[in-house]
Amino acid sequence: MNIATLLHMQPEVMLACFIIILLFADLTIRQPNHRILQLITIGLLLVHLATNLTLSEETLFGGMYHSSPMSSAVKSILTIGTLLVVLQAGPWIRLSDNNHKAGEFYILVFTTLLGMFFMTSAGHFLMFYVGLEMASIPMACLIAFDKYRAGSAEAGMKFILSAMFSSALMLFGISLLYGTVGTLYFSDMPEHIVGSPLQMGALVFFFAGLGFKLSLVPFHAWTPDTYQGAPTTVGGYLSVVSKGAAAFALVNILLRVFGPMAENWELLLSVVIVLTITVGNLMALHQQNMKRFMAYSSISQAGYILLAILAGATGTAALTYYILAYMAANLAVFCVINEIEQHTGGHVDRDDYRALYTTNPRLTLVLTLALFSLAGIPPFAGFFSKFFVFAAAAREGHWIVTFLALINTVISLYYYLLVVRAMYIDPSDNPAPTFRTGRLGQLTLVVCLIAIVALGLVSPIYETLCQAAMLTFGAN
């Protein structure tokens, strides 16, 4: 063990250093400091993105920590997502209630990100659990960040309670697993996994625990309230970055640990996928509040993510790609919701978006394209990502689940179109006033828009992910 080996976990080490830098910066910079801190954070994330390029398989601490090309790619994606969230945080963090705690916001975001990194490259259940908690507890603080707003405080409480409950379930599952195999190292487990009833129980409890994080039906009940109450920026972070990390952790563990029980978890996943997509879609139909609406939309999207997981090793490239495309579109939507909320004094209902086209045509166009991408309309990224997921699932022979998921895209199209309809078609007596988006907000939207349009049309991104998947999971 020397310094050189520690460099293999460079993303985590760097992130930990960044947290300390931010702490000092927060102490030393005079008030009001939100702008400078935001720029520092953006700079740090860019540095991180540029240096995170490990493409080899590495194991540290006797197997506690395991980094692979795929986990490295996932970390880059999570960093990009965080960057986009930080970029769009400006208008909200500037508010007088939050101005003095800007530093805390960025530090908390970095802490959760660090936790997610550990989740994605854990090689041991204890490490995984620590990462998971590290990602959840600061997240509750972020959700309750607007603590003087009743909704936000309540949402934070709901989140922490359900997070703890799910952690308890998961720990129970892990302990059952430990009881049957006598080890917590991922790499030692597959040979002992035989599909005994106790291991089935372990699988179910473990899956339920992660199901909470991914907000899969029937573990989704906390999602709408939390999204609605949480600050919009945090909602965006929660819906893509946190979900992406949990999804990758799930597929990693299912393949590495529960691989021999594939038949068992495939059935479990199939049922949950159909439930998640359908319930998420049906509930989204009647939502007026845009944040709540996006919560249900994200539940149904989680179903598609799970469909990629169902395809096993074949689906890992599609899974990562799906998260990337979903991130671009979803963060664009949340950015627009946030801008409108901040510029109209807190309006987040669909009816407030009526005739938005007449006053803010560019913002409307961005939101429209992002929603089309979420609905899977070509030529936007969402279409390609959905196609790859379906192709992977079909290849593994899950025709019926794929078919049901496809039918559900039509339902999802309906509710996304309702928003488009409000903006373009429905008349309004007092549409949202014309306003200018801040420079960083504009940058976020432009980056998201480029990603939405270009991700699908430019093939090397997906092909790189396919290679990473092949190196990591041996998928072809």
Add this chain to the structure above:
Amino acid sequence: MNILSLFVLIPLLMLAGLWASRTLNQTRGVMLAGSSALLILAIGLAVEYTNLRQGGATADMLFTDSVTWYEPLHIAYSTGVDGISVVMLLLSAIIMFTGTFASWRLKPMTKEYFLWFTLLALGVFGFFISTDLFTMFLFYETALIPMYLLIGVWGSGRKEYAAMKLTLMLMGGSAFLLIGILGIYYGAGATTMNILELASMSIPANIQHIFFPLVFLGFGVLGALFPFHTWSPDGHASAPTAVSMLHAGVLMKLGGYGCFRIAIWLMPEGAQEWSGLFLVLTTISVVYGALSAVVQTDLKYINAYSSVSHCGLVLFALLMMTRTACTGAILQMLSHGLMTALFFAVIGMIYGRTHTRDIRLLGGLMRIMPFLAVAYVIAGLANLGLPGLSGFVAEMTVFVGSFEHPDLFHRVCTIIATTSIVITAVYILRTVGRILYGTCKNPEFEKLTDATWDERTAVICLIACVAALGMAPYWASTIINESVAPVIERLACS
């Protein structure tokens, strides 16, 4: 990069030009330049294609080209055309050109309207030049989504309802289609998405039996197959003029083209297995569509139901699976595209003046606006199959070809479908009598003016095409007939 890619490139440039345009005249200039360029390109392609064929080129598709796109899934941007695609491209270019003129004075938000309109055209052109399953599907869906905004924002009547219904039903169809495409891809061994290569492989019969109905239904929804036709009357009635033209004239043809090119060509055994059921459905489409048109009072609804009937005839003829019938089906697609575009254009122009489409409120228009009235009569006569106009050629070929099928069941279906000719005459003549002749019921209408120059351009172009196809169908029917042959051979082998 070959000549075919220009069909995608020009609309892309038009989109960029429209995006940059600042004034109404610039917008119109971009549209005029772009749609003329496309028309010239389509004519040039048709000439070049004919020359190559006469020069002895025998490949199934000409101008083929392929650029790998997504290597892991064997997705490529592959292009190629045969006689069927050539006439479809020509049809699309004509409708786009005339559609530009038909929406010359459209307000408000002209620029946005043309942006979505061009995106729709981009999808249509891309679909007809592609020979890759994925790319085809991509263009297909690209053509569908602009319809929502085009109808929802610029439409009339119950536009929100109609736009949503149309979009969701067509997207539902494409969900079936996507699973069908995956089925074909994995069924054929997952080595290629190229239609030409897939056509030389054989997909196991049991897989064909599962996926043929899915693909056929998926495209059939767009081809207004009974009972999935209900989006069509509402959608057409609410859409603005040029969108009705493009939609009924071209977009619905995507359905017939897809059924033929993908469903029947790639899965001949599935087609044999399922043709009976679908034949019954299409026969119902043909007769039911015509009967529904008889009782409508809204001009656009009459024409929309007539489209259901005529597009049903396309699918009907394709399912007969004889060479003559299939040639007739493609001719019918061409003929219906032209005459229905003419119909919708004229109806739109009349509606723009009278602000009603209710035939009970109209009357005596022949005296007030003679040009439009004559155009309406010509469109009507083409619709009911008067010799000398395009409808006659197409329907004649269809019914002769269908009756060639020796099977009793097929002949009975043909006889039932033939009655639609009579019913068509009923609703066309009734409408013409009601709105064009007799006395004018509304004194306000006396002041209305006849067509303006841009409207005349659109109408005259379309009438010329309808008449040309009616009097000299030889060129079209020859190149179509040649291109139908490989599909029929494959069917005969199965």
